[in-house]
Amino acid sequence: MSHKVEILLVEDGVEDAELTIRALRRYKLANNIHVAEDGADALDFLFCRGAHEGRRFSHPPKLVLLDLKLPKINGMEVLRSIRADERTKAIPVVVLTSSKEERDLVTGYNLGVSAYVQKPVEFEQFSEAIRQIGMFWMLINQALPPGAFAASNAYGD
Amino acid sequence: MSHDVEILLVEDSPEDAELTIRALRRNKLANEIHVAEDGAEALDFLFCRGAHADREFSHAPRLVLLDLKLPKVSGLEVLRALRADERTRAIPVVILTSSKEERDLIDGYKLGVNAYAQKPVDFEQFSETVRQIGMFWMLINQAPPPGAFVASNAQRA
Amino acid sequence: MTSSSKAIAAFPLLILTCIGTLSYWSEVRNDQDRGWVTHTLHVVEKLQTLRIDITQCETGQRGYMLTGKDRYLELYQAGVTQVRQDLRELPDLTADNPNEREAITRLDPLIASRLAELNDGIWVRKESGLLAGAEAVTRANNGEKWMGQIASQISEMRDTEAALLTSRLETAAASTRKIKIVIVGGNALAILILLAKYVVIRREIDKRNLAERSLRLSNERLERRTAELSETNIELESFAYSVAHDLRAPLRHIAGYSGVLVQDYASRLDEEGLRCLGKVSDCAQKMGRLVDDLLSLSKIGRQELKFQNTPLDVLLEQAIDDVAPEWAGRKLEWQIGDLFKVECDPGLVQQVFVNLLSNAVKYTRTREHAVIQVGQTRQNGERVVFVHDNGVGFEMQYAGKLFGVFQRLHKARDFEGTGVGLATVQRIIRKHGGRIWAEAELDRGATFFFTLGAPEKNTSRAGKFPIPEGQMHVTQS
Numbered sequence: 001m002s003h004k005v006e007i008l009l010v011e012d013g014v015e016d017a018e019l020t021i022r023a024l025r026r027y028k029l030a031n032n033i034h035v036a037e038d039g040a041d042a043l044d045f046l047f048c049r050g051a052h053e054g055r056r057f058s059h060p061p062k063l064v065l066l067d068l069k070l071p072k073i074n075g076m077e078v079l080r081s082i083r084a085d086e087r088t089k090a091i092p093v094v095v096l097t098s099s100k101e102e103r104d105l106v107t108g109y110n111l112g113v114s115a116y117v118q119k120p121v122e123f124e125q126f127s128e129a130i131r132q133i134g135m136f137w138m139l140i141n142q143a144l145p146p147g148a149f150a151a152s153n154a155y156g157d
Numbered sequence: 158m159s160h161d162v163e164i165l166l167v168e169d170s171p172e173d174a175e176l177t178i179r180a181l182r183r184n185k186l187a188n189e190i191h192v193a194e195d196g197a198e199a200l201d202f203l204f205c206r207g208a209h210a211d212r213e214f215s216h217a218p219r220l221v222l223l224d225l226k227l228p229k230v231s232g233l234e235v236l237r238a239l240r241a242d243e244r245t246r247a248i249p250v251v252i253l254t255s256s257k258e259e260r261d262l263i264d265g266y267k268l269g270v271n272a273y274a275q276k277p278v279d280f281e282q283f284s285e286t287v288r289q290i291g292m293f294w295m296l297i298n299q300a301p302p303p304g305a306f307v308a309s310n311a312q313r314a
Numbered sequence: 315m316t317s318s319s320k321a322i323a324a325f326p327l328l329i330l331t332c333i334g335t336l337s338y339w340s341e342v343r344n345d346q347d348r349g350w351v352t353h354t355l356h357v358v359e360k361l362q363t364l365r366i367d368i369t370q371c372e373t374g375q376r377g378y379m380l381t382g383k384d385r386y387l388e389l390y391q392a393g394v395t396q397v398r399q400d401l402r403e404l405p406d407l408t409a410d411n412p413n414e415r416e417a418i419t420r421l422d423p424l425i426a427s428r429l430a431e432l433n434d435g436i437w438v439r440k441e442s443g444l445l446a447g448a449e450a451v452t453r454a455n456n457g458e459k460w461m462g463q464i465a466s467q468i469s470e471m472r473d474t475e476a477a478l479l480t481s482r483l484e485t486a487a488a489s490t491r492k493i494k495i496v497i498v499g500g501n502a503l504a505i506l507i508l509l510a511k512y513v514v515i516r517r518e519i520d521k522r523n524l525a526e527r528s529l530r531l532s533n534e535r536l537e538r539r540t541a542e543l544s545e546t547n548i549e550l551e552s553f554a555y556s557v558a559h560d561l562r563a564p565l566r567h568i569a570g571y572s573g574v575l576v577q578d579y580a581s582r583l584d585e586e587g588l589r590c591l592g593k594v595s596d597c598a599q600k601m602g603r604l605v606d607d608l609l610s611l612s613k614i615g616r617q618e619l620k621f622q623n624t625p626l627d628v629l630l631e632q633a634i635d636d637v638a639p640e641w642a643g644r645k646l647e648w649q650i651g652d653l654f655k656v657e658c659d660p661g662l663v664q665q666v667f668v669n670l671l672s673n674a675v676k677y678t679r680t681r682e683h684a685v686i687q688v689g690q691t692r693q694n695g696e697r698v699v700f701v702h703d704n705g706v707g708f709e710m711q712y713a714g715k716l717f718g719v720f721q722r723l724h725k726a727r728d729f730e731g732t733g734v735g736l737a738t739v740q741r742i743i744r745k746h747g748g749r750i751w752a753e754a755e756l757d758r759g760a761t762f763f764f765t766l767g768a769p770e771k772n773t774s775r776a777g778k779f780p781i782p783e784g785q786m787h788v789t790q791s
Binding site for chain 3: 170172173176179226255256258276277278279280281283284
Binding site: 139 | 246249259262263267269271273275286289292294298301304305
């Protein structure tokens with residue numbers, strides 16, 4: 001009954017997106033998944049602007065699954081923008097990419113990624129990875145409660 | 158060191174430490190687990206000084222499980238110190254605490270914790286939580302490579 | 315300004331107005347008096363002219379009597395014309411004075427007679443010559459008599475006028491003096507009143523200063539008190555936090571080690587042993603929940619409400635989501651009516667919904683077809699939210715205990731619970747200035763009603779309880 005988006009999947013590959021969503025739904029880990037097909041749309045979504053103006057900062061997704069190779073604005077830039085703004089800084093961002101480049105790993109961690117997962121090639125392993133991601137980030141991890149994002153602004157550091 | 162420490166468990170309660178390690182071992186998630194019983198020891202360990210002067214930054218643990226209420230130096234202060242230094246900034250830290258207080262959540266995310274998990278009272282749930290943490294962070298997550306723990310990183314974002 | 319102040323302020327204004335009026339009037343009077351003076355001088359002058367003109371007649375006539383020359387005759391005739399003119403003008407000048415007019419009527423015949431005499435004399439001279447003329451003059455000895463009478467009459471009239479003028483001038487002086495006194499007196503009075511006003515105002519200022527100071531003092535005291543309370547609150551907060559944290563740890567260990575025993579030593583324990591261990595674990599669990607509930611209950615008491623205009627439908631939706639795990643695998647029908655927007659603390663009111671729905675879910679557990687209704691209704695002009703379930707209900711005679719801390723109306727054997735949930739709800743509702751109450755029937759279900767006290771915005775149409783078919787949104791599991 002909830003209309004709240006739980007996962008923002010930033011993925012331009014149609015098949016990857018579909019398989020990811022299937023896995024998440026199969027294990028009943030998330031119902032409301034929004035797909036952004038490029039970095040610009042992802043940022044519009046998270047910053048409640050453009051086509052997503054009606055959204056509120058106080059109700060961010062519980063998890064952002066972020067591919068790195070994206071049209072318009074690439075994954076690292078998206079990550080940088082998310083971490084740079086107080087209103088979005090605390091949203092869990094898990095990079096989910098086929099890249100095995102060490103450089104990407106280092107950059108990702110330097111930019112403050114929450115976790116970094118390489119997409120397995122093999123389908124079973126892929127499903128399992130998604131399941132583990134879902135189980136940890138949707139069930140175990142404590143995200144900031146709604147409205148706390150506004151409060152977090154009040155505590156200057 | 159012949160065997161790299163995989164998990165640094167920062168926990169002042171011996172019982173909690175024991176139950177946590179049990180769950181991790183039972184599920185064969187980690188073998189090399191080091192316990193630091195207060196914040197100061199945790200920092201010595203991670204900054205390769207004091208009693209742990211023989212450690213190397215490039216051999217950082219894959220995961221730090223961090224309790225918040227600690228003697229000497231608190232969990233949040235440990236986190237702050239870690240994130241402030243390039244040589245330790247990329248180490249994945251998961252807060253594992255009994256507290257679900259919003260204040261702690263906000264502070265943790267503000268300081269850039271990777272994830273935040275609450276210790277359930279129920280033993281089964283507790284075990285499951287630790288298992289999920291272990292599974293994700295030891296098996297699914299890509300830990301930062303040694304190159305991420307170098308000062309004046311050429312890849313600095 | 316107080317009303318008496320205003321009255322006092324009016325006085326000087328009044329006085330000044332009077333003084334102004336008096337001054338003006340005094341000026342007008344002065345003008346009039348000046349006018350009178352001029353007038354009197356005119357009359358006196360005219361009388362004087364008359365005398366001269368009569369003398370001119372005499373002179374002219376005598377001269378002609380003696381010399382017979384026309385020159386004297388012309389002088390006499392001019393004089394006569396003048397006299398006649400003067401006599402014509404005099405009555406107008408003395409129009410204001412009846413005495414004078416009477417004097418003129420006496421004067422007229424005298425002058426007329428004398429003129430007639432003079433005229434006679436001239437005729438004689440003209441006709442009969444010098445000697446006859448001289449005789450006529452000698453014969454008219456009473457000419458002097460006439461002249462004397464005329465002169466004295468004229469003098470009298472002059473004196474009268476002079477007296478009149480004097481008395482008028484005196485009156486004028488007297489009234490001018492009076493006016494001067496009034497003006498000076500009035501000014502003095504005005505000044506006195508202004509001084510009095512000044513004194514009154516000073517006193518008022520002093521009084522106000524005093525009041526301000528005492529207000530400031532009591533404000534400072536209030537602030538100190540508030541700061542103290544704030545500190546106490548913070549201490550309580552950290553106390554509650556520590557307590558909760560420190561109590562949870564041993565509980566976890568109790569549950570933990572019992573769990574270990576069950577996991578790894580089950581083979582060495584008989585059924586009873588395992589059951590006991592299970593009990594140990596359950597009890598630890600229960601205490602854990604208790605600690606959590608108490609912590610939130612105490613927090614609500616200390617929390618400041620953050621009011622926002624919130625649509626209750628949104629909070630309800632979220633709450634239904636939150637309790638979803640609690641009825642997983644069961645058949646449950648939700649009947650939801652429209653709710654309204656209201657000024658409230660959204661986080662806390664959501665907790666109210668969560669607690670009430672959680673109870674509804676729990677106590678309908680035994681039902682084949684569980685139904686939970688949430689909607690709004692109107693009672694005594696107030697908007698009321700209700701949560702109704704068709705569960706086991708409770709006995710109304712114990713309704714008073716519903717909201718007590720740790721009070722329960724069902725056996726722990728039948729339904730678990732800490733007895734803190736409804737106490738929390740009540741505290742939240744009360745903090746909003748609202749009320750909460752319940753109606754139930756054993757084995758038929760229970761309904762919880764609450765208001766949120768605060769004024770509403772955007773009132774939508776009032777709902778009904780129970781919700782009519784057409785107005786429900788129904789979801790089933």
